Amino acid sequence: MDTPLIVTKSPITRKEVHLFYQMDRELFCFLIFKLNRDVTQSLLVMALWLWFEKVGCHNLIKKISFLPGTLINALVNEAVTCLQFLEMDDRNIPIGGGLPLTKIIIQKEISLHMFNLKRYTSVTGIKIVLNQICARIFNDILQIVLKRQNTIVTQGTASRTHTANIPLTLPGFPHPLFGTFDLSPTIENINLSDERIWIEKRPYDDDDDATTDDDRSMFLTFSRGFPVSEMEVRCLFTTNYGDCLQSLTMGGNKNQGEQPLFAVMILKMVELVDQILMGKRVSKLQINGKHIWARKYEPRV
Incomplete structure (x- = not known):
């Protein structure tokens, strides 16, 4: 058409x-x-x-x-x-x-x-x-x-x-x-x-309100005993994927000095989710000798 x-x-x-x-x-x-x-x-x-x-x-x-x-x-x-x-x-x-x-x-x-x-x-x-x-x-x-x-x-x-x-x-x-x-x-x-x-073009644009935060969210997990900082997470993804982060929320109670064991990351484009996973259910990444596992975030119904 x-x-x-x-x-x-x-x-x-x-x-x-x-x-x-x-x-x-x-x-x-x-x-x-x-x-x-x-x-x-x-x-x-x-x-x-x-x-x-x-x-x-x-x-x-x-x-x-x-x-x-x-x-x-x-x-x-x-x-x-x-x-x-x-x-x-x-x-x-x-x-x-x-x-x-x-x-x-x-x-x-x-x-x-x-x-x-x-x-x-x-x-x-x-x-x-x-x-x-x-x-x-x-x-x-x-x-x-x-x-x-x-x-x-x-x-x-x-x-x-x-x-x-x-x-x-x-x-x-x-x-x-x-x-x-x-x-x-x-x-x-x-x-x-x-x-x-x-509109005779793509059915949506990544910078408009067509995609939801859930569409562009990923769940990250870290290894206990190998603390990963928010700065390290940001550095890992911006180095590999450019200006890709909309928001990053680290898990754990900072007031009690708990090591974050997970994080929820919202990306700016849904295509980045596929780039990170490369067809796999879970992608294993690494920064400063510490492992980060990334998968698509699935909100609870």
């Missing part, structure tokens, strides 16, 4: 948004109604493909839309493989990279190895596309599908009126990777100049 837009200050309507994303909406419907794919799975696949478009795979949705159904179904299977791969702790990459058809369609080097090295960048990008684009352009379709499913489930045990009052929920959400999903976003009366879904 490379059509340039003239940004104005006039409010937009739901119809205009749907028209702009007509091809994306038609492909989403094709996955659900023609290929009979699961609605949640189809939504995540569309989020992945839209993220691909935003990071350089131009016109991907258009290319996929013109393919026969059997090839589209095969591409969906590869997309599902990507999404499942991101959820795995032990990630084994098959010979050839595991995404042969996707590689042909996008005409770029792509494999599960890329998702291994850029796991948190990918997760954050897909999550943002899911909530800031998909939630708005597929909302009415999701409402129809979920209401129909609720009607089928409750048929014979509840009236239509009662069924209509059942709160709609999207199966699988909150998602372990992508968090919550809003089934009723408001898009009317939003200025084009402020509306993220009209």
Whole structure:
């Protein structure tokens, strides 16, 4: 979707948004109604493909839309493989990279190895596309599908009126990777100049409010008996990754003279998390002969 837009200050309507994303909406419907794919799975696949478009795979949705159904179904299977791969702790990459058809369609080097090295960048990008684009352009379709499913489930045990009052929920959400999903976003009366879904570039910028502190946080641990100072931690990461720290909080009770055994670090860009981990769950670093273990910070729910 490379059509340039003239940004104005006039409010937009739901119809205009749907028209702009007509091809994306038609492909989403094709996955659900023609290929009979699961609605949640189809939504995540569309989020992945839209993220691909935003990071350089131009016109991907258009290319996929013109393919026969059997090839589209095969591409969906590869997309599902990507999404499942991101959820795995032990990630084994098959010979050839595991995404042969996707590689042909996008005409770029792509494999599960890329998702291994850029796991948190990918997760954050897909999550943002899911909530800031998909939630708005597929909302009415999701409402129809979920209401129909609720009607089928409750048929014979509840009236239509009662069924209509059942709160709609999207199966699988909150998602372990992508968090919550809003089934009723408001898009009317939003200025084009402020509306993220009209921006034809990356789905988010690292210096804006699209990524959260949790997206960019890491948990550090230190060895007992080998005290590591805050200055040493800052020196280690700024020397290797430049001006990367947003904040650093050392653990332990300073008033009681306790040795910090852990720290929580918030980085300025989510890509830095992947650079530090290099595809591993835990990265082992060293400064002044003392070890520091770094892993992605996972906040308690």
